[in-house]
Amino acid sequence: MTGLAIFATGALSFWPSSVLRSYAGFVVSNLIIGLGISCLEVAANPFIALAGPGELSEARLNFAQGLNGVGATLSPIVVHVALFAGVDHLDLFRVQWCYFAVALFVVSLVIIFYYVPLSEASDDDLEAMALQRLYNAGLDPGDKAFGIAARHLILWSGVLAIWFYCGNREAVVYFWTPLVQDIKPGYDSFWSLTIGRSLLSFGRFLAAGLRFVGIPPRITVGICMLSAFVTSFLALVLPQGSGALTMLLLCDFFEGPVYPTYFAMILRGQGKHTKFAAAATTTAIFGFALWPSVVYGVQQQHLTFSRSALLVVLILFGISTIWPVMLSSRRVLRRWVDPKWSKQRATEASQHGRGSSGS
Structure with missing residues (x-):
């Protein structure tokens, strides 16, 4: 949940940087997002590897990372073809709303994980x-x-x-x-x-x-x-x-x-x-x-x-x-x-x- 919260903070911080058209703000926003993703990586990969039969750790992690690859494949297509076609440096309106939507989605995940009991290992x-x-x-x-x-x-x-x-x-x-x-x-x-x-x-x-x-x-x-x-x-x-x-x-x-x-x-x-x-x-x-x-x-x-x-x-x-x-x-x-x-x-x-x- 910590990683998700940091990720959402980074996505929300893109809004003021886009309004001000600040490149420094954009860099800071992405640094915060990167920190959140790192926290997620540290927590999610061991959970996937350990939560289940030990002999299938590689299978679970490869499947999960395969889904990650699907997202990495589809998202540029959506951006390239549908969302940001024709966007220039003066038109960040759709971009900032996209970041805002991502932040709201991540916040909803934080709420879900807060109430859903997940196994923990000492x-x-x-x-x-x-x-x-x-x-x-x-x-x-x-x-x-x-x-x-x-x-x-x-x-x-x-x-x-x-x-x-x-x-x-x-x-x-x-x-x-x-x-x-x-x-x-x-x-x-x-x-x-x-x-x-x-x-x-x-x-x-x-x-x-x-x-x-x-x-x-x-x-x-x-x-x-x-x-x-x-x-x-x-x-x-x-x-x-x-x-x-x-x-x-x-x-x-x-x-x-x-x-x-x-x-x-x-x-x-x-x-x-x-x-x-x-x-x-x-x-x-x-x-x-x-x-x-x-x-x-x-x-x-x-x-x-x-x-x-x-x-x-x-x-x-x-x-x-x-x-x-x-x-x-x-x-x-x-x-x-x-x-x-x-x-x-x-x-x-x-x-x-x-x-x-x-x-």
Whole structure:
């Protein structure tokens, strides 16, 4: 509710900035909205990952993030085609009413959540759940991999992997128009980005379904990262035309499941540190802010070749792929993140007289 309240405050603060036509006010408004969204991200993702069978955490989070992708796909279409077509710097009337409507909707959600009882887990509950799961997997909380406590290694290496992933994701989106015009001159950049976002959402829904088949998330995300690396490489080296553009769009498809799957895997087994892990993982999203600047610097060295942005993306994909490979290389790490050990709690735990719990 705190995140929603901050979000609503930011949306309402847009009204005076639009009336005064103040760019500084607009920036402050968006900063407040961003703070609210960050609070929501810290609270909502762990809730989705933990509220239900532990072996399906990745499925729930991929499905939820897929819905987020649907919104990210449809909202620009509504803005582009219906709401703000023809709006200039002197006509902010419709824009401010849109922000106001969003604020009212968010306030209504705050009221609903205030009266609807939602499950909460204390640090002790989360620790008991994690210990039960480690017992099922035949692990101890102090087990190490590469000389580092597995819990800490998974958390901080995962945060770093998400930081790199978010960087290359935003770098592609930020420079989408010059990329598309270099890859296929004359092609509509707006609708190609819309197709890319649609494929990203579809990839998340597909990854959610694959969890019911029983494929370990580390395998799924490893294949996705490797495929994203290959498709981005092909988009870089193929000649101008539909083939290179198709590879760029497929890169979006393979990127889709990475963030929600990484997030759920990082939280698994963190116990009483789950809330801190969620905050640290959400903080890693600030890769959005840094890496586009790096890509811009690279592009300035290759002004006649806009696809040079993909050079940075390739490097970041390569680094991000190390994480699922690392998790698969050690027994301790495999058992720590694989969801199947959450599913065994009802059988093995009951045989040993221990209570059941989730991931």
